[in-house]
Amino acid sequence: MQRAFDLDVDNCKGCTNCMRKCPTEAIRVVNNKAIINDDKCIHCGECIRVCPYNAYHAISDKIQKINKEKFSVAIPSIAVYGQFHLGTEVCKIHHALLALGFDYVYDETWGAELAAKALMKKLNESKTPKPAINSNCPAVVRLIKVKYPSLMDHILEIQTPMEISAILARRKIKEIFGLEGNEIEVYYISPCPAKSISVHRPIGTNHSNINKIISLKEIYGDLVREMKIKKELCTSTPSKTGLKWVLSGGQCEAACIENSIAVSGLENVMNILDEIEIGKLDHIDFIELMSCNESCVGGPFNFENPFVAKNNINYIIKNTENSLILNDDLDKFEQLYDEGFFDSDIKLIRDHQSHHTSLKEAIKKLEEVEKVYHSLPKLDCGSCGAPTCRALAEDIIDGLKTIDECVILKVKNNGSKS
Amino acid sequence: MRELIKRYVFQVQANDFDNAGAASSTIKRNLKTIAINPSIVRKVAVASYEAEINIIIHSNGGEMVLEIYEDMISIKANDKGPGIQDVDLAMSEGFSTASNAARELGFGAGMGLPNIKKYSDNFKITSNEKGTRLTIDIMIE
CATH class of the missing domain: 1.10.15.40 (Electron transport complex subunit B, putative Fe-S cluster)
Structure with missing residues (x-):
């Protein structure tokens, strides 16, 4: 898959809105139709958001096509928890996913809490030049690669909560059911094209542990309908720290980094990258850069608007017990850290080759x-x-x-x- | 003698904070466009921004010059005075004569000149009441 979204040519009027909004100038309008240059596209999704004719749509795997021969795992992005009416419990969303045919649900908040711990530790230990930049927004990493290549070494290389969760889910299933490798199929419910494409063109790793991507909008209706029917006993609790991760500033807070700034929205992100490039922000320890407004709750594949979703997530945070360790993966943090589990190699990003001229x-x-x-x-x-x-x-x-x-x-x- | 491939000159006005960074920003964009190694672009970007801000804050205005050679980028920052009283002192970290107005804008932490020197491979400074001249050379290979 070259791209995680596509243009419906019949709906495209050639209005140039997407072209002018594209941060890497990857779009041209030829014969009244938008054309995307895949070498420059960073999958930020600005074009999807700005199109007045809804000509862009997500490329998504279909829920009806879940392979029944395989053990299927759903990992809903944390942002998914903010998409339903105020007070919807996380376990209710998990039950709906199971009812739709998944065999197991892994809660990404635990992957995020582990990533936050790794971030805190690595920031103190690594030689990443200051300010260190987060590595978990794939659109920002690709933006840096294309437009700010001199800042690549500022990226603090930590595996994303999405990948961490996928590996831990696989390990857990092996432990409980004795299944592994091809017997398992991992689905990620994605809020944005940047995360979706990272499954097919991963950043920081050679091979993603996720097999299929479903955009949130693709299964939103199914989830809402399912939640209306069933009332189940609540059995799972998310990580409070992990929930914060999905809101702007949440990573700085989850990793307890004091001298830090959090920036969301592509235009703001580019202004900050310009300032880092001229050395104006060398005195700051960590900068959280997220491509969407208000961070992942602002992803273009989400249903709810970012501000409402943020309020929904904050409500869940308030009603989640603190310091309850309900996931034994957390106990293994030190061991996982020492075995290099959280390490990633950003140089493995495989697109955007430049041509050499004298x-x-x-x-x-x-x-x-x-x-x-x-x-x-x-x-x-x-x-x-x-x-x-x-x-x-x-x-x-x-x-x-x-x-x-x-x-x-x-x-x-x-x-x-x- | 090195062969000069290309030369750009940018005017910089005293106290013009609206356009602060415009010259160094164009320098940065041009170097990116001609695919200079990113780590070299970064050095030039930091050094030229500091030099440009120095002209805006401390001088009566002047110019920035970008020279591109086969193996070197050279930045020249020349202003029209009033000159630096004690160059050695100005070269020490933490020293600053920036006005309160400039400090309120976040400038004048006193890291300018030492920082420029840190990022250059060859650094020259001369100063008298007629003006201060900086030469910042950064090798490409």
């Missing part, structure tokens, strides 16, 4: 781009199908577009002729 050639090209750029109106109107005049200039030099595609110049030239 310095002189590169400068010559830059000069050509600048020359074309100065002849353009610099209105960044997007009517040509490129997001900015500079992007059009680059496309012209790359032979992808012609200067005739500039609508403003055309109007001006016609005016001067008549």
Whole structure:
């Protein structure tokens, strides 16, 4: 799978909203249809969010296709807990998932609590330059790779709660049912395209322990209907620390990092990355960067708006017992840490290869781009199908577009002729 | 003699906090565009931003120059005075003469010049009442 979302060409009007919002200028509009450059796309989902015609949709595995031959595990993203009406208990969501055909549910909050512990420990031990940046928002990691490559070594490499949960779920099932490897199929209920694509194109690991991805919206209706029917006895409790992880600032809080800042929303994230790049934030220990507004509760595959979801999660946090260790995986933290369980290698990110040209050639090209750029109106109107005049200039030099595609110049030239 | 491949000049106005960082930001973008090694871009970005802010806060205005050579990036920060009274003191960490207005904006922690030196492979500074001239060389390979 190249992408975790797709464009419905029939619904696309070529309006350029997505193109202008794309942080890596990965979208062009050609013949009134948006075209995505997969080499530049970081899967942040801004295009999905901004499209007025809902032309973008998630690519998701289907709940009806759960393989009954295999032992199926559901790991709902913590953000899923905020998608139902206020006061919905986590166990109720778990029961609904079991009723839909899953054999087992693993609660990601426990993976997040372990990740928070690892974060705290690693921040003190590792030689990551300051400020250290979180590694669990795949859109942010890809953004850094594409636009801020000099900051790659600031990323504190810790396995994501999603992967931690998948491995621990597999271990638990082996322990209880004696099943392993291909006998198990792990599904992640995803709030965003960035997490979805990380299963097929993982970051920080060679191979994801998750097999299938279901976007939240894909099963939202099934879950709501299921929850209306059944009333079961509550048997599982989430981790209070882990629940916080999914809200903006939650990672700093869960890992008890004092000298830290938490930033959410792509525009804010880019402003902060610009400041880190010029050395203005070297005095800060840790920066939590999350691509969506209010962090993962703002994911584009979620149903509820981020602020309502945040309130729902806060309600669950308030009503969850503190310091109750109900998951024995937590007792194994030190042992897991020492065996390198939480380590990841961000260099394993396998996309976005750059091409090598000589310095002189590169400068010559830059000069050509600048020359074309100065002849353009610099209105960044997007009517040509490129997001900015500079992007059009680059496309012209790359032979992808012609200067005739500039609508403003055309109007001006016609005016001067008549 | 090194062959100069490309030279850019940027004007920097005194006290112009609205455009603070504009020159170093363009320098950074250009170096990224021509695919200079990211760790080199980072060094240039930090050093040129510090130098630019110094011109804005402490001088009567001046210019930033970016020179690209086959094996080296050179930044020159030249201002029109009033000059640094004691260059050795200014080069020590923690020393600052920034105005209160600048401090309120978060500038003037007194790490500017030592930080620039830390990030450069070759650093030169001369100063008199007519102006201060910085040369910051960062090797590409």
